[in-house]
Amino acid sequence: MFDMQEELFSKIEYAVDFIYPSDLYDEDNNPDMYEDEHWDELANYLHADDVAWGASKVVFWFSHIKDYVIKVPLMGYYEDDVEDHIKFRNAKFDSNSKYADWDYCGAEAEIYNLIAEKYPELAKFFAATYFIGINRHNVPIYAAKRVTKKYDWDIENESKISSTSYTKARKIVETFGRCGGLDENIISLFYEQYDETEVDAFLDFIMTYHIDDLHSGNIGVNEDGKIVIMDYSGFDS
Ligand SMILES: Nc1ncnc2c1ncn2[C@@H]1O[C@H](COP(=O)(O)OP(=O)(O)OP(=O)(O)O)[C@@H](O)[C@H]1O
Numbered sequence: 411m412f413d414m415q416e417e418l419f420s421k422i423e424y425a426v427d428f429i430y431p432s433d434l435y436d437e438d439n440n441p442d443m444y445e446d447e448h449w450d451e452l453a454n455y456l457h458a459d460d461v462a463w464g465a466s467k468v469v470f471w472f473s474h475i476k477d478y479v480i481k482v483p484l485m486g487y488y489e490d491d492v493e494d495h496i497k498f499r500n501a502k503f504d505s506n507s508k509y510a511d512w513d514y515c516g517a518e519a520e521i522y523n524l525i526a527e528k529y530p531e532l533a534k535f536f537a538a539t540y541f542i543g544i545n546r547h548n549v550p551i552y553a554a555k556r557v558t559k560k561y562d563w564d565i566e567n568e569s570k571i572s573s574t575s576y577t578k579a580r581k582i583v584e585t586f587g588r589c590g591g592l593d594e595n596i597i598s599l600f601y602e603q604y605d606e607t608e609v610d611a612f613l614d615f616i617m618t619y620h621i622d623d624l625h626s627g628n629i630g631v632n633e634d635g636k637i638v639i640m641d642y643s644g645f646d647s
């Protein structure tokens with residue numbers, strides 16, 4: 411493990427050790443897990459400042475960790491003999507992956523690792539996700555560079571998009587469709603904020619590796635005010 415990862419894990423170990431597998435999957439297929447109350451309660455219990463969740467991950471904010479959020483995969487993994495249960499699968503990005511096939515945080519960390527190793531010039535387009543450890547109940551824990559949601563920020567910024575950026579984005583969508591789900595407004599924001607050749611390489615990466623599900627809720631803004639992708643594990647049910 412890198413020093414940073416060990417240090418981060420040691421900072422939250424006391425909290426995340428209280429996350430049990432049963433918090434992350436729903437044996438009875440009971441919709442509680444997809445209710446805010448469930449997560450608010452857990453966040454409270456862990457003394458987390460805030461919590462957010464999506465289809466396959468839950469994210470915690472801790473006040474003493476300013477630069478990162480803690481990401482935990484939901485374990486949509488159920489016994490086959492129980493009907494109606496959703497079984498997450500295909501999370502594995504690489505077939506030799508060390509992560510479980512329900513672990514969408516693992517897929518994200520794996521994709522980031524590939525970027526860092528083979529496409530370092532594209533790293534700036536992604537909020538970095540790292541595996542940081544396994545808690546005492548065998549739950550894998552990840553950290554991701556903290557970003558903010560795009561929503562509050564975009565009205566002002568979208569009005570500043572130049573027609574050059576917009577034209578480039580339109581051309582991309584006309585030629586390739588919505589790359590990974592990115593629409594022309596978001597693509598034009600990328601062109602507005604980064605070099606054209608870099609954005610082209612980034613979109614090429616998204617398409618080559620079939621990164622999907624890039625709806626606007628999965629786009630964030632980093633500390634430099636630039637838009638980045640914060641959820642790039644895709645989702646394949
Ligand atoms: N790096 C980050 N910084 C800040 N917030 C984040 C970060 N990553 C995720 N989040 C927050 O946590 C929520 C859930 O994370 P994420 O989108 O990765 O999970 P998901 O379950 O895959 O979502 P989806 O429902 O889109 O598939 C995000 O919508 C966002 O609010």
Ligand SMILES: [Mg+2]
Nearest residue numbers: 464627628641
């Ligand atoms: Mg998401």
